[in-house]
Amino acid sequence: MATVKFLNENTEIVVADGANLRFKALENRIDLYTFSGKLMNCGGYGQCGTCVVDVVEGAENLSLRKAVEERKLKKWPASCRLACQVTVHGPVSVLTKPKRSGKAASTTSQTA
Numbered sequence: 001m002a003t004v005k006f007l008n009e010n011t012e013i014v015v016a017d018g019a020n021l022r023f024k025a026l027e028n029r030i031d032l033y034t035f036s037g038k039l040m041n042c043g044g045y046g047q048c049g050t051c052v053v054d055v056v057e058g059a060e061n062l063s064l065r066k067a068v069e070e071r072k073l074k075k076w077p078a079s080c081r082l083a084c085q086v087t088v089h090g091p092v093s094v095l096t097k098p099k100r101s102g103k104a105a106s107t108t109s110q111t112a
Contacts, residue, residue: 061090
């Protein structure tokens with residue numbers, strides 16, 4: 001068993017080893033999608049790129065990044081993953097609905 005902390009929602013869930021992150025999030029009423037993602041998500045097949053999460057802790061406890069993630073997440077920080085493509089194998093903490101340029105924006109504001 002593994003724990004997944006959804007930091008924005010202040011929620012922690014327990015999942016079986018090898019559980020799909022997207023499926024378990026939705027099963028526990030964690031909203032992964034922005035408004036546009038709700039309208040046009042692919043249902044978990046890795047085709048739309050709308051179920052992005054930012055892995056804050058425990059990245060080593062997730063499955064390896066797949067080729068589809070490399071294609072869909074080119075412009076995202078390296079810590080971001082597609083929830084539909086990730087299986088959980090240990091404790092992890094994630095941020096849902098991250099901003100694509102969130103880390104770059106915070107760096108820019110510090111230099112201004």
